Amino acid sequence: VAKTSLTSPPWPEVKLPDPVEEAKHHAEVVRKVNAMIAAGHYGRLFAVVHFASKQWKITSEDLIMMDNVLEAECGDRIRMEKVLLVGADDFTLIGRPLLGKELVRVEATVIEKTESWPKINMRFRRRHNYQRKKIIVHPQTVLRINTIEIFPSL
Amino acid sequence: RYVRQLQRLQLLFSPTAADSRGARQFVEEEALDFARQNPDVVLYVSPRAGPAPVLLAEYMNGTVREELIASKTSEEIKQLATKLAGQSGLDIIRIRKPFHTDNPSIQGQWHPLTNKPSALTVQGPRLQPQ
Numbered sequence: 001v002a003k004t005s006l007t008s009p010p011w012p013e014v015k016l017p018d019p020v021e022e023a024k025h026h027a028e029v030v031r032k033v034n035a036m037i038a039a040g041h042y043g044r045l046f047a048v049v050h051f052a053s054k055q056w057k058i059t060s061e062d063l064i065m066m067d068n069v070l071e072a073e074c075g076d077r078i079r080m081e082k083v084l085l086v087g088a089d090d091f092t093l094i095g096r097p098l099l100g101k102e103l104v105r106v107e108a109t110v111i112e113k114t115e116s117w118p119k120i121n122m123r124f125r126r127r128h129n130y131q132r133k134k135i136i137v138h139p140q141t142v143l144r145i146n147t148i149e150i151f152p153s154l
Numbered sequence: 155r156y157v158r159q160l161q162r163l164q165l166l167f168s169p170t171a172a173d174s175r176g177a178r179q180f181v182e183e184e185a186l187d188f189a190r191q192n193p194d195v196v197l198y199v200s201p202r203a204g205p206a207p208v209l210l211a212e213y214m215n216g217t218v219r220e221e222l223i224a225s226k227t228s229e230e231i232k233q234l235a236t237k238l239a240g241q242s243g244l245d246i247i248r249i250r251k252p253f254h255t256d257n258p259s260i261q262g263q264w265h266p267l268t269n270k271p272s273a274l275t276v277q278g279p280r281l282q283p284q
Contacts (some may be wrong), residue, residue: 043260043261044260046260056253058253058255059257059260061170062254062255062257063254064253065249069220074156074239075156076269087261088259088260089260089261093174109156109240110156111238112241113240114237114240114246115237115246116246117246117247117248120164142242
């Protein structure tokens with residue numbers, strides 16, 4: 001049959017590798033990464049954490065602020081679960097969707113619990129002599145991420 | 155390592171005025187409990203005959219905040235005191251970003267040339283030998 005412009009799809013044809021070889025390759029990569037973690041060949045770690053209905057990309061010693069009240073007092077250490085991703089300079093560990101608790105440990109301290117700046121909530125309707133003004137101040141919490149640790153339990 | 159940012163709490167009130175009744179009750183009942191619960195805050199109580207009663211809070215970066223406690227119950231003063239104890243001395247203005255990092259990128263910041271093949275491997279009309 002003659003080859004026309006529609007015999008083969010326009011994208012380049014990709015040959016998938018052998019599944020057995022792929023599995024061996026995967027296992028070897030996992031073992032290498034495990035060895036690297038166990039030996040400690042990583043510098044700074046960053047993590048993506050789901051906290052207070054938001055996802056944050058955090059490293060150690062950085063500040064995060066949320067618009068709610070946590071039940072912890074100032075100065076309490078908090079361990080964050082729900083870690084989605086952990087990465088270093090050479091490798092990243094991606095969770096589906098979460099990583100195990102034996103793998104990662106993210107610790108944070110509550111630094112301060114303040115209130116936000118006074119926000120103005122005003123409602124106005126023209127020509128109807130209707131205006132309402134309300135000042136809203138809501139509480140905030142500031143956390144500092146102390147450490148992110150990983151353990152070689154892949 | 156957590157260091158409370160509040161240095162001093164000064165409670166200035168007058169022993170006779172009517173609007174510092176809550177302050178006097180707070181001093182009698184709850185000041186000791188408050189001082190014991192927050193041992194790293196120094197609480198000064200000084201009665202003076204002057205204007206309205208005031209709660210002064212000094213923080214470690216030098217900012218001083220005054221809060222009026224005239225005609226407030228001792229419970230409200232206690233809540234105010236705990237709130238001030240939890241704050242730090244930064245100005246309460248609009249903050250643009252809810253996060254702050256000193257090292258924003260670990261694996262290298264993205265620029266439009268990452269993940270692109272370098273010029274040596276590209277076969278173009280200029281690089282071919284003529």
